Amino acid sequence: MKIYDLIGIGFGPSNIALAIALEEQKQTGHHAESFFIEKQPSFAWHANMMLDNAHMQVSFLKDLVTMRNPASHFTFINYLHQKNRLQDFINLKTFFPSRREFNDYLAWAAAHFDHCCAYGEEVIEVLPEKKGDEVSLLRVRSRDNAQTVHERLTRSLVISIGGHPRIPDCFSSLKGDARVFHSNNYLKEIAQHTHAQKIAVVGAGQSASEIFMDLHHRFDTTQIDLIMRARSIKPSDDSPFVNEIFNTDFTDYVFNSPEQERSKILNEFWHTNYAAPDLVLIEQIFNVFYQQKVAGAERHRFLRRHVVKKALAQPKGIQFILQDLNTNKERIVTYDAVVLATGYHRDHYKSLLNPLMPYFNDLKVDRQYRVCSTLHFKPAIFLQGACEASHGLSDTLLSVTAVRTSEISQAVINLFSQSKSLQAKRTMSSALV
């Protein structure tokens, strides 16, 4: 079986940027044979949140390459040039393209790597391939849509699988009920609820806010309840000094800080990324509620300081027991559909690596995002998007992608040149004997 130098799991922005970094390293004489496996049938970036009017929350200059190599073929500016839209884009006078356009840019970049990416295959596990006492390679098992299992061998692995929907405990018993769905599936699922009269949106972040506005425009009479524990919706702080936490050198600062200090930094800046929609969006939502007051007719409700104590599947809808945290009073409300804009967790990679757990002490990563392993474990495993605790808040975003992938590709190249020179030394000494 062919042995790859590197297999990447997932082909979202992180691994597309890695594919580019590896491609550009070939120009300096370093060749690593890489392959990527993506579970979606073709490239798509958060397809179910591709809402009208949704914009990037990061400057287009933080694309797949510019921060590392502004002269790359793969810059957003070159994409615009290739599509004959550069001048029109300039006239838009924005740093924040629509999410639809950025998806098109990512798809354009991804298409350059069709020859080394298998779409429609979900990686299900990664197994150790032993040589004596040593684990020398990894066996990556994936399953395609026809349920056929594929196996590939590799010397190194980069796991970039993004987030996994976070479902609050009180909704876990409703798994499989089509009336309750996560924002991750929003556009696909909402199409099944065209006759809904009452919809709950649970959450306080960018997705909850975008979905509230989308539902407001999508339906003429449907009532939307926006439910959150918070007292108000706070805007994301993207002012310049705060934004410095997303600079690439801040990664060093966070990584080199003692563990306690790191969590203090994360807490201090938590609201730059979580439960913090754009100010413009907040103003739009406020205006919807204001216009209701003007009209003297309440359609939607802003249920702030409310928690869902219980959610039960009933024939007539999903019944919530809602607690008002200000009064401690409970009330029962029934919804035709429930959207959980409750965020993502980022530890799903652990289930893929389960068979390898004996080779890791804990799942700490080094500065180059490589999982620390025991001496007898030779393959290198890198994580993208799962290192927020050690590398800072930019880890789950696009901000440092261009630079992070160059650090990982450099680490991969260094590894291979080390093992090649070790092999050469061994061959020389055995020839001398």
Ligand SMILES: Cc1cc2nc3c(=O)[nH]c(=O)nc-3n(C[C@H](O)[C@H](O)[C@H](O)COP(=O)(O)OP(=O)(O)OC[C@H]3O[C@@H](n4cnc5c(N)ncnc54)[C@H](O)[C@@H]3O)c2cc1C
């Ligand atoms: C709606 C939305 C909007 C966002 N907007 C911004 C923004 O404007 N700016 C910003 O900086 N960040 C934004 N983010 C954050 C987002 O995490 C990054 O933009 C970016 O998508 C991270 O890229 P990634 O490749 O690490 O993860 P993802 O984009 O999530 O890609 C992971 C890929 O791995 C695939 N995959 C998962 N599991 C497997 C498996 N087992 N086998 C094979 N393939 C698998 C998935 O199908 C997916 O294609 C947004 C997030 C969301 C949800």
